[in-house]
Amino acid sequence: MIGLHHYLVVSAVLFALGMFAIITRKNGVAILMGIELVLNAANLNFVAFSRYVWGGLTGQVFAIFVIMLAAAEAAVMLAIVIAVYDRFQSIDVDRVDSLKG
Amino acid sequence: MRPLVEWLQANVAALKGVPPDVLYLLLLLVGALIVINFVAISAMFFIWLERKVSAHIQNRYGPMLVGGWHGWAQSIADGIKLLQKEDIIPAGADRTLFRMAPFIVFVGSFAAFAALPFGAGLIVSDLNIGLFYILAVTSLVVVGILMAGWASNNKWALLGAMRAAAQIVSYEIPVGLTLLTVVIMAGSLSLVEISRLQEGIHPLFRVAAGGYVIGLPNWFVLQSPFTFVAFFLYFTASLAEVNRTPFDIPEAESELVAGYHTEYSGMRFSFFFLAEYADMFLVSAVAVMLFLGGWQGFAGPQFLLGTAAFILKAYLLVFVQMWVRWTLPRLRVDQLMDVCWKVLLPLAFVNLLGTGAWMLA
Amino acid sequence: MVTEFAGVLVFIIVGILFLAISLLLARLFRPHHPTPAKLSTYECGEQPVGQAWIRFNNRFYLIALVFIIFDVEIMFLYPWGAAFRELVAKNLGLYAFIDMVVFIGILLVGLAYVWRKGDLAWIKPQQRF
């Protein structure tokens, strides 16, 4: 029988994968993909807890708001990536350091 | 499908011992096979019809030879021909993505048929959120198109894919908003429920004479002025969703060769084609379900006549799509985006608010 | 009602199998004689020039950007639309309607802004006459 634990384990693995991408990747878009994985892991937790612990729809409503935030965040972050690319001809986040004193 | 399982187990002696889950899975499988055959045969019929319609509009005959009567077997012959064609994957292509793209495009449009009722009770997955599901799952097609364009390593394929993606996603917004007007009226996202709400004869446009009531049907397109407008907005936007002229910029053959599937050949190409015609049927079917009464239409046993009514209406809308395609010229790409964002979208919003006000009044 | 999604799963599997089987079937019938010319990228019969992975105009991104904002809006509007009839029956209709007008109104400000800024306009072909 599939229970709460199964979903929490999957969510933990996804979270770790996302973190791994955020730490190791140098590319702005790849980092965003890592962030999306982390957000998805969080969403899975919301929905799993909503089903097995809280009951009701609260977790799902929260997940919807998270999806909204993820979409807005992706839009802004990718806009920054594109603007940075136009300016520096690169989307390597480590090379964008001209504000450094 | 669950009620059918119970009915079968209660009434057919041979099936009494079969576990209900197994029977359910078998029924789903049978349903899926029937639908996939229906989709494939419809697509072949539409391809033949498209050639005949275009020919007659342009004052020529079109296919006449294969099969005898008006070349009815032309599509079958074409299918056999495509089966024998060499499958070419260009040397510079990204082979994994190149192979995967037709699967995503086809599955994206075929999976939507699972939630489509073909008649009273004739539905594979009666989802509560049927309409929203169809909107969601068809958006997979865009991913497949971008995948095909990218993997081909061809300028026109990629440019065609980008244009197709930009166009399809843009027109998804007016489509979603116009369909929402019916959702507001019906208070449900289930296609079965929406179709059921359109039963009978219109409460206003009716004449009662000698025990008989004659009048217009109680379809959503006639239930309020806003849904009436929404139907035409939806039809226009859906033409763009399936890349039909006047919105066929992604496949403008004079500019972009063949669009995102330029490099595809043989069977792989035929799946893109199949998915395109399946999509044409799908958008027409959604229009029929939401605006034109679904399977309502003929009096009598709904099981057979309802299905016939539904398929007839959907085919008629597909014919209108062809008619429009071969009558109108193609829009320019800037006009295309203008029509979506500056005409259809504001109108759809006004329409939506109007429907809300109508419901309050 | 979740079991109804079993049909969706079956459809996905059947769709994949249908494609896989017809591709396998076609493999039995079709020839396979690759030549370098045949495998080269199609470019109207000319030698392909440069790479296909060219860069695109930002317009594509701007359209996608506006799209995703309104896509999220549609995600919010559908549950509202489905619940509206019920809310009207509960005498909450006017309240829900005003909420929605505010919601849509705020987003329409965004649309108006993008419109005014000219970012909705695609590259216009040059006027030659």
Added chain:
Amino acid sequence: MQIPAEAIVFYALTAITVLSGLVVVTSRKLVHSAFALVFAFSGLAGYYVLLSADFLAAAQVLIYVGGILILILFAVMLTHRIESLDIRSETLQLLPAIAGCGAIVVLMLLAVYRTPWAVKEPQVLTQTAQSIGSLFMTDYLLPFEVASVHLLIALVGAVIIAGKRGGQ
């Protein structure tokens, strides 16, 4: 005979999601990462279906696959440099990253298995879309309206940031 359908589907989804997640994280080609996200996001939609969140599952496909992913793909194609087909994806902090993420997983698994969750019998939810819509209009009205302000700000901000180049 009862088919353990839920378990089969769950493990199949887990295989799809985790494997494609691995591809997303490790693939050297950015485009492959992006396309692998299709399967990761769809796998999550599958989980939502199993958790009887049908509306959310469709929303996940609509927004993530049909929206955010398209945006990511457009961004990849817009920032793709011709000379560097494999966009740099060196993994400079590989060992610390593996150690750190491994530690996180271990920690979370410990938390998951040590905590006595107050698990209840799952409720049967019907008409989730309508219920969510009602919740938006009652309990979550403020977040709902703030969401639209948020979206407006994101739209305006992103357009200002990305729209500089114009259409040469």
